[in-house]
Amino acid sequence: MNAQTADTPVKAELRDGVLVVTIDNPPVNALGVDVRRGLSAAIERADDDSSVQAVLIVGAGRNFIGGADIREFGKLPMPPALPDVCNRIEACAKPVVAAIHGAALGGGLEVALAAHYRLAVAGAKLGLPEVTLGLLPGAGGTQRAPRLIGAAAALDLILSGRHIGAEEARQLGLVDRVGASGDALADGIAHVHELLAARAPVRRTRDAAGLADRRASRAAIEAAREQTAKKSRGLFSPLKIVDAVQAALELPFDDGLRHERQLFLQCIDSPQRAGLVHAFFAEREVLKAPETRTAKPRAIASVGVIGGGTMGAGIAVAALDAGLPVTMIERDDASLARGRAHVEKVYDAQIVKGRMTPEAKAAVMNRWTGSTSYDAIAHVDVAIEAVFEDLDVKKAVFAELDRVCKPGAVLATNTSYLDIDAIAASVARPADVIGLHFFSPANLMKLLEVVVPAKVSADVVATAFDFAKKLRKVPVRAGVCDGFIGNRVLAVYRTAADHMMEDGASPYQIDRAVREFGFPMGPFQVIDLAGGDIGWAARKRRAATRDPAARYVQIADRLCERGWFGQKTGRGFYLYADGARSGTPDPEVEAIVEAERERAGVAPREFTDDEIIRRYMAAMINEGANVVHEGIALRPLDVDVAFLYGYGFPRHRGGPMKYADSVGLAKVLADIREFAKEDPRFWRPSPLLVDLVERGADFASLNHAA
Structure with a gap:
């Protein structure tokens, strides 16, 4: 038998022939290396000990297993790897039952899928949310879930990343039953004894028949591929998930596992994974304002x-x-x-x-x-x-x-x-x-x-x-x-868009390029949605204090003077026929743009989509750096979170400051200095950006400096 110390996060106790394996790794029972080792050791003990008739895996505290240990993110994993742990659980010669309460998410659900029988109690949350981190389930989830519940249901669960409750999990076939008492340990032990009394066999998920109807499975996979290509445009991991589930249909189980692992490692190497993980941590770090650490909130x-x-x-x-x-x-x-x-x-x-x-x-x-x-x-x-x-x-x-x-x-x-x-x-x-x-x-x-x-x-x-x-x-x-953080930065990159429009890019090309970058809407679509009159009022309010030497593009004013405020008036930069929510390009707007270019003495030139994005993002990053430099934002990550949640910044890029780090601050600064040759007043490099480049540092280095 394996000796255990009091502080081990996995405890195994023999109770009337049942080896009760309890995961106790607060706060969420994450699958850190010691938990993985403890689970493997417990299964080894069960196979080696003739007095063990079955195994029950439960979680202590509020959860079964909350998922991967976020402290291990970005580090080389230490053995045993989770896929090996799950395979060892499934290979156990004695029945293994997972009794789920609280969260069984990501790797936590993959552990449960590797068990031979599953029970969940009311209040349980089951899910495979890896897609939200730019990943796919990498410990057999894409191979076992389709075999258990079919391709369509598995793809819905994995591609959405959603959490489901105990009853929905039972209806899908993800678990066998919902516990009667609501106590996972008591219900789990009772279920194990029922199974032993009925001489229930070891029932491995790898052998389940959820993919038996190959025609229906293939149709579900192709439908998911088509929908995912439309819905997850530009994202890396969702189509890899579809590929992995297709492997579950077409390959033997062990080959499917190997293919899943290859796809998982591709996702790990993707820049999108880095952006999504940054977003994940930034959302948690942003809550740590100085006042929240020292003061008690009022009721x-x-x-x-x-x-x-x-x-x-x-x-x-x-x-x-x-x-x-x-x-x-x-x-x-x-x-x-x-x-x-x-x-x-x-x-x-x-x-x-x-x-x-x-x-x-x-x-x-x-x-x-x-x-x-x-x-x-x-x-x-x-x-x-x-x-x-x-x-x-x-x-x-x-x-x-x-x-x-x-x-x-x-x-x-x-x-x-x-x-x-x-x-x-x-x-x-x-x-x-x-x-x-x-x-x-x-x-x-x-x-x-x-x-x-x-x-x-x-x-x-x-x-x-x-x-x-x-x-x-x-x-x-x-x-x-x-404008605080968001609207202050918005005013600057929207001005950059206005400059490009007057210099020769159509508003429709700019919007398209920004959408292709990953935003749900371009800047001129956003103006139409919010109402052009709002920005017009702000511009008029600032007119008295505006630098008379600064460039001022009047195109939006010309539209507002005509009462074209966007969706609410049926036209703005776009035409909205019969109350339509999506607009179509307006030749009259293009004529106004052309007339304003002539009035301003601008000879229009062509812009590539890449140049549009370089200017758009350089303006956003530079003003974001000013906001941090002046202490308006505590850290670069505060700017990132503001743009992820308030301005539709593509989540897989992590936010403007994370994006700047990924591109390289020296490259961003070089762009700004190049653009400054045309307009040195607008393109003034932020002192913070200059300082970081000179020191060879990045915005990430400032994220724990609040």
């Missing part, structure tokens, strides 16, 4: 929202969806009725899609109240203004909040650009004032910029991060400046 049990327009209604829905009661304030009854209608419209759409019942909507709306009197929010824990983007208007709202809100209430502004220090200075309690910059539609967009003015209390910042967690948002800490 939030109720929310006030001032303004019932698109943004205010979206914020209200986000809070309602988090289970919080919401009081909406509007200036008159008609505006309040429209605000309520905006909220109800979101839930009505959910009902139409079958995602919500009318009864559930009614229950949510019971938590919504509205008033035309600020006194109605005297009790709320956080008040969020979402009114017109005008400093005087917002100061007037804050005067009312200062008057009615209880001591200790958080007073938040949803401004996209304005000076929050000036807003805070206008009230008697600046320590309670913070920026909560939601992105539209606020109930769907995950990014929440937490904008930190000079006099805010640390516990208010911690409260904002805690509030973001309640709303299931990703918070990014930002300093006060015009």
Whole structure:
């Protein structure tokens, strides 16, 4: 028998003929090297010990096995490799049962698939989410899952990366039963004894018949290949997943495993994997703002929202969806009725899609109240203004909040650009004032910029991060400046796009190149979606302070002067016939562009798609570096997360700063200096970028410097 020390993460105990193998590796029972060794040793013991009749694998704590050990990411794996562990489990001569509670994800589910029988209890989460890290299941998941549940169901599970519950897993055939008591250990032991009493044989997943209908399996694989080519355009691992499942159909099991491993290693070597892993870690690191480490958040049990327009209604829905009661304030009854209608419209759409019942909507709306009197929010824990983007208007709202809100209430502004220090200075309690910059539609967009003015209390910042967690948002800490992190950088790379448009690239070529890079939309499509009038108002607001010597492209102004604000008016840079959501190129816009070139004295030239992206990304990276250099963003990764969640930056590239590292900062700086020969005022290299290149460092080196 194998001796065990008290601190081993895998404990094996013989109970009435059953070797109970318990994985105890907090916090999620990740598959680190010691867990892999412990599992292999336990199976060896089971085969060698005649008193062992069967094996039960369970997890201690809250999970079965949460997946790979993220501390081993990027390091050379130490033996035994997980595929070898899974093969050893499956080869065991005695029945092996996996009893699943909590998370059985990635390699955790692959361990369960290698067992001979599987049981899950209510609340279990099963999934193979490797695709979200640019990988595929590399320990037999693409070979065993299709044999167990068929090609179509396996491809859906692996390509989506989604988590499924115990009952859905039973219906698919991923597990054999759902435990009756909800206690994985008790249910698992009972199941093992049932199997022993019935003299149930060792039943290896490699021999399962889920792919027996070869015609249906082949059709499912080809359908998945076609859909994946469209949906996952430009992504590396999804089509490799389809290839791996095809190998499960066409090759003997051991050959299929070898092919899966080759494809897995190709994914490991892909730059996309590095970008996706960076995104994974950045999302966790971004939560570690200085204030969240030192201050305790205030309690939030109720929310006030001032303004019932698109943004205010979206914020209200986000809070309602988090289970919080919401009081909406509007200036008159008609505006309040429209605000309520905006909220109800979101839930009505959910009902139409079958995602919500009318009864559930009614229950949510019971938590919504509205008033035309600020006194109605005297009790709320956080008040969020979402009114017109005008400093005087917002100061007037804050005067009312200062008057009615209880001591200790958080007073938040949803401004996209304005000076929050000036807003805070206008009230008697600046320590309670913070920026909560939601992105539209606020109930769907995950990014929440937490904008930190000079006099805010640390516990208010911690409260904002805690509030973001309640709303299931990703918070990014930002300093006060015009546009904070995201919109400040956006203004610069959108200006670069305007310059290219005036210099000879059509808006449609620019949009196409940006989409091909991986963004869901190009910059001019985004303007049409958001409404061209919003940017027009901001440009007019800044006109008095704009550097008269700086280049200013007027094409967008010409469209706005005609009332062409985008989708909401039926035309902008694109034409939107009959309320269409996707536009078509507009010859009249191209004529306006040509006329503006002539007015500005620009001789148009051709741009390649590569040059468009080099300029677009250089502008984004350079201003991102300025934002970090000035302390508006804590670290480069904060810029990355803002762009991943607020601006559609392609996740597999990791964010603009990670992308810059992958290209090489010296190359980016060389591009900027080349572009500066045409326009030295616009293309000023960031001091941080210059410093990093001179030191041979990269943005990643700054990511733990907060």
